Amino acid sequence: MTTIRNKTAIAGIGQTEFSKDSGRSTLRMALEVILESLADAGLEPRDIDGIVRMSANDDVFEIDLLRSLDLPNLRFFAEIPHGGGAACGTIACATAAITAGMADVVVTFRSLNERSERRFGLSNLAGGLGGWMQYYLPHGLVTPAQWVAIFAQRYLYEFGHTTEEFGWVSVLCRKHAATNPHAMMYGRPITLEQHQASRWIAEPLRLLDCTLDTDGACAAIVVSAEKAKTLRATPVYIAAAAKGTGSRTEMMTSYQRASLVRLEEAEATARELYRVAEMTPRDIGMAQIYDHFTPFVLMALEAYGFAAPGEAPHLLREGRLELDGSMPMNTHGGHLGEGYLHGFGHIVEGVRQLRATAVNQVAGISNCIVTSGTGVPTSGLILSKEAY
Amino acid sequence: MQEEPRPYPQPDRDSAPFWEAQRRHELLFRRCNGCGAFRYPMTLLCLNCRSFDFEWAASAGRGIVFSYTVVHHQTHPAFSVPYTMLLVEMEEGPRVVAQLRAPDGTAVSIGMPVHVEWEDHPDQPLPVFVPGRL
Numbered sequence: 001m002t003t004i005r006n007k008t009a010i011a012g013i014g015q016t017e018f019s020k021d022s023g024r025s026t027l028r029m030a031l032e033v034i035l036e037s038l039a040d041a042g043l044e045p046r047d048i049d050g051i052v053r054m055s056a057n058d059d060v061f062e063i064d065l066l067r068s069l070d071l072p073n074l075r076f077f078a079e080i081p082h083g084g085g086a087a088c089g090t091i092a093c094a095t096a097a098i099t100a101g102m103a104d105v106v107v108t109f110r111s112l113n114e115r116s117e118r119r120f121g122l123s124n125l126a127g128g129l130g131g132w133m134q135y136y137l138p139h140g141l142v143t144p145a146q147w148v149a150i151f152a153q154r155y156l157y158e159f160g161h162t163t164e165e166f167g168w169v170s171v172l173c174r175k176h177a178a179t180n181p182h183a184m185m186y187g188r189p190i191t192l193e194q195h196q197a198s199r200w201i202a203e204p205l206r207l208l209d210c211t212l213d214t215d216g217a218c219a220a221i222v223v224s225a226e227k228a229k230t231l232r233a234t235p236v237y238i239a240a241a242a243k244g245t246g247s248r249t250e251m252m253t254s255y256q257r258a259s260l261v262r263l264e265e266a267e268a269t270a271r272e273l274y275r276v277a278e279m280t281p282r283d284i285g286m287a288q289i290y291d292h293f294t295p296f297v298l299m300a301l302e303a304y305g306f307a308a309p310g311e312a313p314h315l316l317r318e319g320r321l322e323l324d325g326s327m328p329m330n331t332h333g334g335h336l337g338e339g340y341l342h343g344f345g346h347i348v349e350g351v352r353q354l355r356a357t358a359v360n361q362v363a364g365i366s367n368c369i370v371t372s373g374t375g376v377p378t379s380g381l382i383l384s385k386e387a388y
Numbered sequence: 389m390q391e392e393p394r395p396y397p398q399p400d401r402d403s404a405p406f407w408e409a410q411r412r413h414e415l416l417f418r419r420c421n422g423c424g425a426f427r428y429p430m431t432l433l434c435l436n437c438r439s440f441d442f443e444w445a446a447s448a449g450r451g452i453v454f455s456y457t458v459v460h461h462q463t464h465p466a467f468s469v470p471y472t473m474l475l476v477e478m479e480e481g482p483r484v485v486a487q488l489r490a491p492d493g494t495a496v497s498i499g500m501p502v503h504v505e506w507e508d509h510p511d512q513p514l515p516v517f518v519p520g521r522l
Contacts, residue, residue: 132430134397134407138514139486140459140467142395149457150475157455157498200460202473207461248435255475255483256428260455 003276006387008095009228009235012041012221013348018184018339021116022215029217030060030111031068037219042232043105045069050076050103052090054342055083060111076103082251084290084373085265087343088381092241094222104223110344111217119213120144132250145210145293147252148375149202152295154260156204159310163204167195168316169294170208173330176323177337180359184212185337209294214339218348225387236354239367239384240276244268245377252375261310263296265378266303266371273369274305277382281305284382286353286368287327288346291334296374301329304371304380323360331360343372347381354385392466396511403429405444410513413506417480419445426480447484449504449515450522451476454483456496474517476502489516 014036016022016029038044048071051062062077076097080086087110094106114120129137141147155161174190177183190208198207228235246264248256257264274280281304289304291297301312306327315321321329332338332349339345350368352358370381399407406429409416418427422439433440454477462469472488474496488496489505503522504515 129395130398130400134399134403135430136485137395138397138512139473140394140464140471141473141485142467143463145461146457146459146473150455150473153457153498154455200458202461203458205457248431253485255454255485256431 004095004099004238004241005276005278006237006239006384007099007225008222008238009225009387010091010220010238010351010383011223011228011231011235012037012039012043012233013351014040014219015182015345015348016217018182018214018216018341019115020215022113026111026113026217027060027064027068030065030109030219033109033111033217033219034065034069034107037107037221040233041221041223043221045071046073047105048107049073050094050097050106052078052080052093052097052106052108054086054090054110055079055081060109076106080379082373082376082378084292084342085376085378087347087372087379088241088370089243089372089379091220091222091238091347091381092243092379095238095241098222098224104227106222107219108222109217109219110341112341113215114340115213115215132253136253143202144252145205146202148293148296149205150255151260151299151375152204152293155295155299158261161310161313163206164192164196165298165313165316166204166209166294167192168313169291169297170195170336172316172321173291173334173336176331176360177333180333180338182359183333183338184214185333205293205295211292211335211340214341216339216341218341218344220347220351234355236351237384237387239279239382239388240273241379241381242269242272242276243377243379244270244272249377254375261299263299263303263374265376266300266374266380269371269378269380270304273380273382277384279367279382284327284367284369285365286331286350286362287321287329288331288350288368288370289329289334290343290346290371290373291330291336292340292373294336300371300374304369323362328362331358331362346370350381350383354383394466394509394512395464402432407512409444409446410515413513415447415449415484415504415515416444417447417482418442426482428482447478447480447504448522451478451484451502451517453496453498453500453502455498456488472496474502476517484515486515486517489518494519
């Protein structure tokens, strides 16, 4: 059966600085990173014929880009829903369009003033009080940290872990961010003791289990593998791109499903990624795992097959996710250390690592798995250095 | 005590009876007329037998704590910290979110039996969970 394996590639990337206050609009930042990614690929705005954007909190629309960049050839555009679950899904959609012949050069991006303008981490009433949220918000379950805490408590209970296991995730990401000049937490590593001493947000989550609302933008250009070989930048091939869903799904509050310690969406995404890439978890050399809250990193490592249920903490304890480990994770510092661009920074870092241009460069890797938001319908990528 | 307004629900066509019943201090689920299974209020189509047909049925108000969080970081003026949010698995099956009402220092644990009591707020009475069997 024909699959999308290595039919497309990421040919250009762009990224602004990350900060608490960008000092400019999300449209301005989106334009900056799109122009940067085009220049990286050696393309012009008129070459763009597809745009895939993310929903929720990002208010830069196709029409803004059409007006600003003048895109006479735009013929494909789409929006992928479910917040951070969509990041890799934009690349999957771009791949679908390109392999179907509906576009040749597709721009994907995320641009947020999430710290200085609309903070996602505060009471999340933006969607109104209808829909599924009417059953939670009136009671006081109002923030992503609180929604995730319900799952996290269950993880501790079912597997007998302590909050130190969560802390190791944060310590690892902050260690990698500490040597990344681009990171919000550059030069600011933490110890497990500092994690354990940080204040409670919503038990069992502490401040240092939670990501950082961030201002910034990222972009990536997707083209066919053949076209990528003719462009300026070293192609990074898309060995697999997939989306996945689970049972009895709500946005971050899928509390009616049988198990609260399994990420069904990530399990479904994993099955499709490995099928398309013709790989198993043992073949993966590096992982950029979506890390808005530490407990979901552990559950994601389990869902993507890197550890049995409840056993992801061993990967951290044994140092296997360090830069010199068997599968380095969040080499840029992730959301917890570099900044929270809803999973787009993870894609850009995967590309840099496979181009061998990352600040925390790992030698000799041939592929990288990238995962998107947890607790929501999600998506993932396996990026490859070679079109095998 | 002066109460800051909570984020009150905006009932829709599917949920209006659920919220109206809460004004009478009743917690309703949908009970399937096809197979008798209880559905969470927002589930319209029975996941067991694919029937739309249902009747609203009042919960007995008993359940056990399935998970919980103690909220320490305040983000909304109506919710003074600390407070404890429970996810309770009701005897009927659905899991319900509401606050714990118990004396300060009450230890909460997964598996603990709780039951529903009602609190009247200006625009919408809401259930809370109290430790112990009804």
